[in-house]
Amino acid sequence: MDEPERSGAARPELVLPDVVSGGGTAMEVERAVSSELQALKQDAQEKRSCSPQEEELLGAMREQVLRLSQKEKVLQQRLDSVCQENAELRENLSSLHTQINLQEQRSQQQIQQLVEEVQRLQEMNQDLRLQVQQLQEEEASLQHPGQGDTSLLSELELSMDNLELWPDREQVTRDVLSMLDLLSPVPCQDDGLQGMLVHLRRVVEGLVEDLNGATVAEKGGDCGNAGQIRELRDQVARLNEENVQMKQSLDGRGPEEELLQQALRDRDEAISKKTAVEMELVRSRNDLMNLNNQLLEAVQRKLELSQELEAWQEDIQVIINQQLRSQQQSEQTRPKAAAHPLSFLRRSRRLSSTSSCASEPSSERSRAAWRDWLKRGK
Numbered sequence: 001m002d003e004p005e006r007s008g009a010a011r012p013e014l015v016l017p018d019v020v021s022g023g024g025t026a027m028e029v030e031r032a033v034s035s036e037l038q039a040l041k042q043d044a045q046e047k048r049s050c051s052p053q054e055e056e057l058l059g060a061m062r063e064q065v066l067r068l069s070q071k072e073k074v075l076q077q078r079l080d081s082v083c084q085e086n087a088e089l090r091e092n093l094s095s096l097h098t099q100i101n102l103q104e105q106r107s108q109q110q111i112q113q114l115v116e117e118v119q120r121l122q123e124m125n126q127d128l129r130l131q132v133q134q135l136q137e138e139e140a141s142l143q144h145p146g147q148g149d150t151s152l153l154s155e156l157e158l159s160m161d162n163l164e165l166w167p168d169r170e171q172v173t174r175d176v177l178s179m180l181d182l183l184s185p186v187p188c189q190d191d192g193l194q195g196m197l198v199h200l201r202r203v204v205e206g207l208v209e210d211l212n213g214a215t216v217a218e219k220g221g222d223c224g225n226a227g228q229i230r231e232l233r234d235q236v237a238r239l240n241e242e243n244v245q246m247k248q249s250l251d252g253r254g255p256e257e258e259l260l261q262q263a264l265r266d267r268d269e270a271i272s273k274k275t276a277v278e279m280e281l282v283r284s285r286n287d288l289m290n291l292n293n294q295l296l297e298a299v300q301r302k303l304e305l306s307q308e309l310e311a312w313q314e315d316i317q318v319i320i321n322q323q324l325r326s327q328q329q330s331e332q333t334r335p336k337a338a339a340h341p342l343s344f345l346r347r348s349r350r351l352s353s354t355s356s357c358a359s360e361p362s363s364e365r366s367r368a369a370w371r372d373w374l375k376r377g378k
Helices: 001-008 027-049 052-143 153-165 171-182 191-251 254-331 343-377
Strands: none
Touching: 027 343, 052 191, 191 343
């Protein structure tokens, strides 16, 4: 744009023939005026057309705007994906919190139940041990070596030792001994006394038989007690096995603890991922805001350039209109003014050349500023 302006400014002025002094025709004047008008129009078109540098600048601006819009779309898609992933992570985190709470409640309930069960089994084991100890003591007290004394006194003592029917054992022994003394044969006794002795002997024999029956029943009860002892021992063994199993189950709670620790690690990892995603989201938002600001600045600068271009075109149009009006006025003036009919055109060209030279530094400064901005954007 600078070269055409300089060429236009350096172009020699057209010298029209002097119609009044030289005796030319009106056609020559009209041709000169039309040629001058054509030259002015060509200069205006050259000024109106954009220079290659401005076209390059506009192309670079369009590329920058397109690149910024594409980058904005990519960042928007990335932001949407990050938001979706953040929502999924929040849902997973809430579900993990729920599962961890349920698992903790279940583990606490199981631990409480196991502790209560162990305490109950320990109490039952202690009771059964006491019962077994008592039964063993009773069995040891009932077991003793047999004796071959078949006398009535030995049988009574054996029955009394086994059964312990009366608490006053010595008194019973004295009574039986006194009865045996009475039953011993007396040399001088009558038939009535002999009958009484026979009757007493029968009573004692019945008593002995009853005691023997009680002894046999007690022996049968001892057999039953032995079976009961065996059953109790089996039950104690089973309880011991259950106690061992409970201890093993308490010791085997390792996998549940590992699951709980794994859930806690997953929760911590999800929290760290959430923090990283939020930081990335903040950075993406900042980048998007910066790009939006740059895009707005580019659009604003483009609007300013378009407004400047429109103002410049309006100024050119005003100048052309003024020149046309002055030309019309010159055609209507006196012969004095007709001697130099195109002097106003020369003045207008000088004014336009001076205005173009004055506008060159400002346009150069604006283009340099745009080049610097585009370099920073790239």
